[in-house]
Amino acid sequence: MKAVSCLLIAALALPTLATARDMSPEDVRKLPATAPTLTEAYGADPHEIGELRVPKGKGPFPVAIVIHGGCWTKGFETIRGTAPIASALAAKGIATWNVEYRQIGDPGGGWPGTFIDWANGADHLRTLAKRYPLDLKRVIVVGHSAGALAALWVAARPRLDPAITVRGSDPLRVRAAVAIDGPGDLAPFVGKDKAVCGAPVISQLLGGTPDAVPDRYRDGSPFRALPLGLPQTLVASAVLDPSEAETYRAAAAAKGDAVTVVTTPNSDHFNIIAPGEPQWAAVEAAILKAIPPE
Template sequence: MPRTSLVLGLALAGLSLSTPVAAQGLTPDAVDRLPTRVPHAVHRYGPAPQQYGQLRLPEGRGPFPVAVVVHGGCWTKGFATLANTAPLASALAERGIASWNIEYRQLGEAGAGWPGTFQDWGAGTDALRDLAAKHPLDLTRVVTVGHSAGAHAALWIAARPTLAADSEVGAAAPLPVQGAVAVDGPGDLAAFVGVDEQVCGQPVITTLFGGKPAEVPARYADGSPAQRLPFGVAQALVASVVLPPDAARAYAANAGGDDVRVIALEKAGHFDMIAPGQPSTEQVIEAVETLLAPR
């Protein structure tokens, strides 16, 4: 599905779900073309071509808090790359927050889906330990921020320490984070089955997990953040079109004591939310700053 069709699909999804429509805001290509800062480092966290990230540092000596930034794109090759979140990653660095913008394997690429895509999100986050050996990073102050499908990743990374070490997508010592910002993307993946076809133009969740919730329940239990709640991490859900405010509030209502803040935006373009200079992006950055503040 072409990226221009994705914008239309998002608007149609918004209409069908009775949520604010992503008024024809910025296109993903327009966001890709926004100015960005040159990364201080490009680091590989695995052998696959997609297993790398870009580190951007603020001015000064540090150590700096860190935002792990994860792009969206329907979990599928051809929709988006880390170029789509490079402007947001650059803006975070300008605000005093080191940004680690990761690429990962998407559906249609070798090794993607279950468990590879999830393993990439985890390994990419854990790579901060290697980066901290060379750069002034404060790994006690790490927040994830993801857009669209990356919102799922941001929440899942935060929930990862609750997984059993022998889970297919688990790890022996996952890097803990202190907050997660999910920008207009789903936290309940079982509930997103069916909606995904409206948003992405094709079913993607059952492909990502390798089956429907009833067919592979253990995978959804390990891979859907809503089924990991509570996981003891503060979260901010930026809701608009792909994540309707009602769905965000339902997630928060079932958070089991987790601190979950819902930021409901009206008439915010889906891609405007990751475009520095847009009011909705400012709210995303402020949410990251709030979660990094001493608690």
């Protein structure tokens, strides 16, 4: 694929952007969200559930798998934090599957459980498509913060060695990934994770340091799986620095992947996932652009 150069989206109303407000996780969780069409388990654990929102109409509809962030750690975030964007995308005609998963502190969270949940949650779309008008040839994956890594990793799964347990035997192939303000590689995030999350969460997620468990850092990092063979969009802001996004983009481009980097003026980690805020408009446009044509 021909590499796509860095795209700076700054064409929104600048006076509005200049007065944009900083937002907290609580601010986002307070935003309105529509009731899901269905809440369903994709596994036996109470955390292995997802919310399906199906747009009005006959379909079949393209689908966005949505994965929340929260430092991969219990108590930081749940699917309520991504329910507003799942609702906003459904209003645009995209079915959304907003996935919960086990995190550090949950029984079975960390390696390999968190990654297995991302895999099984994505694959559960095949079950849902038997009952709802979902177009499995037009599936993308969208993740925020820690979920940004998850989104890229779900996209990378078919590239992983079939012997790797977390990969699964038959990964659902997505057509594009949108990673919103989160890392695409785990080892370089060690150290920065303490500043962002208040604790060394990467070593907790993977059960050790890069020297102690190098295979986990390799198998859990989308960057190590490049090229993914599909379009990727990175939204850079407070956690993913634009220079770090550009490093990813350049490495992906050298291997033939098309990666777009999106930045917006006055963005912070949460106003970019807040429908109604001007920064979200740029992110939403990038997600809509990632949907494959019929």
